[in-house]
Amino acid sequence: METKLIKLNSENFDAAVDEAAELIKKGGVVGMPTETVYGLAASAFDESAVEAIFEAKGRPQDNPLIVHICDYVMLKDVVASIPPAAAELMRGFWPGPLTVILPRSSAVVPAVSCGLDTVAVRMPSNPVATELIRRSSLPLAAPSANLSGRPSPTTAAHVMRDLKGKIPLILDGGACTVGIESTVISFCCEAPTILRPGIISLEDIKERVPDAVMSEYAVEPVVEGGQVSSPGLKHRHYSPKAAVTLVRGELSEFADYVAERRGAGVFAMCFSGEQDAISIPSVEYGARDDYAAQARCLYATLRTLDMLDAQCIYVRCPEMSDRALPVYNRLIRAAGFEVVEL
Ligand code: TXA
Ligand code: MG
Secondary structure (H helix, E strand, O other): OOOEEEEOOOOOHHHHHHHHHHHHHOOOOEEEOOOOOOEEEEEOOOHHHHHHHHHHHOOOOOOOOEEEOOOHHHHHHHEOOOOHHHHHHHHHHOOOOEEEEEEEOOOOOHHHHOOOOEEEEEOOOOHHHHHHHHHHOOOEEOOEOOOOOOOOOOOHHHHHHHHOOOOOEEEEOOOOOOOOOOEEEEOOOOOOEEEEOOOOOHHHHHOOOOOOEEOHHHOOOOOOOOOOOOHHHHOOOOOOOOEEEEEEOOHHHHHHHHHOOOOOOEEEEEOOOOHHHOOOOEEEOOOOOOHHHHHHHHHHHHHHHHHOOOOEEEEEOOOOOOOOHHHHHHHHHHOOOOEEEO
């Protein structure tokens, strides 16, 4: 299959989004930008279209998808009920990078949720995503548009690299402004539980839903045989091809540690402004205290290291504070939950 990539501008926007909407209405899948990461979108009401998403990504059959909507009328088609606390979060954070797990309506095909009776739903703020949903008149199931297990794509070029020949169309709306996936919170647990941290933090959410909690699996591996509220938590995620090691300590200690491990394919990943202190090849992923920049740069940096044929990446460990947690969560998974303490 040939994959068409359309770089959107004010002249071609209407025709391109219409073309994508037509494809979706016919059961096709389309790569679309969102504010978080690029998504691979298809109708949440069409079983074979949803199957095509799993097929293109090579996604495990037990990892459910997020459904994207553009308004509250569509929300009613997707979920069976809305608890008041969930509605409060929607008022606060939609459209935006927040996904809410609620009881699934029967209109959403079971394949979207891998047979669960819940559904993950989000109203994105990216205008391309919003227009595509609106013009398709369909809620769109869309996982991140990477090959399963690879870092999420934050540009259309990343999507092309992973899915060229497997999907018919990618809309290029530029680089994603957030850079990591949405915060996922479930209202189908005992207390509202954040299953995946994102830039909307636990503290942000507690201002509106005081009893919200963070899943322990945000920073810990899922124990063998343990109860998993989100199947996505147990899959290896966000991984470049290289072995990733998180290293916690002062910059001078880090510099010494990596210098001792210098070799072909060995790279350091450090905070912005630190490169000069490091004697082996390195890339920067945002300033130490600029958590938004770290999130924005993270996946592109991991992909750059893949292109450089990195075999072994030593990463300056981010903080575990409320704001820094989403980046720590992605990196600790890429590192297989190991941190070297200096
Ligand atoms: O920002 C985002 O959320 C991006 C953009 C494209 O919207 N999407 C995204 O989708 O990250 P994906 O498929 O890569 O991640 C969806 C996560 C997975 O961890 C999955 O297990 C979880 O949401 N999830 C989806 N439906 C669920 C459900 N019914 N119950 C529990 N977890 C669910
Ligand atoms: Mg993903």
